[in-house]
Amino acid sequence: MNIASITNNKNINLTTARKAILNILLDSKKPLSYEDLKDSLDMDKATFYRNIIKFEEANIISSFESNDKKRYFEIQKTKHSHFICTSCSQIECIHENLNFNLTGYRIDNILIKGICPDCLLKKEKNYD
Amino acid sequence: MNIASITNNKNINLTTARKAILNILLDSKKPLSYEDLKDSLDMDKATFYRNIIKFEEANIISSFESNDKKRYFEIQKTKHSHFICTSCSQIECIHENLNFNLTGYRIDNILIKGICPDCLLKKEKNYD
């Protein structure tokens, strides 16, 4: 998987800025926020966000808001869902198949919020 | 279901402002944003948001960000998930049981993003 194949037939010029964004997201194992990305990116935030809008319109990347109120971006290399711990704000990719039938809907991504096993254990220790 | 039973044993004084917020959310069939609520609420936004933080800490209400970048609040009367259409931004409550086993996790709510049947049909008509 490479950025040329991703942007193929999508009407997206692969500028230096766009390549930089896509390459980092492609290499990353987890979704990244603008804050995570900005030090590695040599571009203005306006350019970043404008390109993000383009990528999302073209269904090249997807984003979701995490517990820390920041938006996280990713290229979905394989179909997966996300678990967000509302206690420690950790984001986990869930590769288990979550199957349910919402007939007629196109499902793009699934966000599950709750408490992760680690935080659940800590809670038990503190309050029991 | 009433607000007194909801706040029972939760260390939350039921002030006028708090009753107002909870009553509206309790009556509503769908999640509401601050913008949806503000005209019906006679309080400053600071008071609103401070109380929301309290309610969330007490697990009385939950919130999620929708496609319009706004935060939507609700009291979960019955366990359900939400579907957000990234095309028309509509929020739907999904009462179907989504079953998968994430052992060790506490799951509080599930957000599904995609395209709703109406928007899918419109897309087909425009582009086929």
Place this chain on the structure above:
DNA sequence: CTCTATGCAAAAACTTTGCAGGGAT
């Protein structure tokens, strides 16, 4: 040349914080 992409600065949208006054116990 024309169209698209970029940087910079300013603005926008939503939420939070500081502080001082009010109310309840």
Place this chain on the structure above:
DNA sequence: ATCCCTGCAAAGTTTTTGCATAGAG
């Protein structure tokens, strides 16, 4: 008397917009 709650104004955070310049085809 203390503690919690509130309003107002100001600040904070993330994202978007306007405008002028630079670059690609």
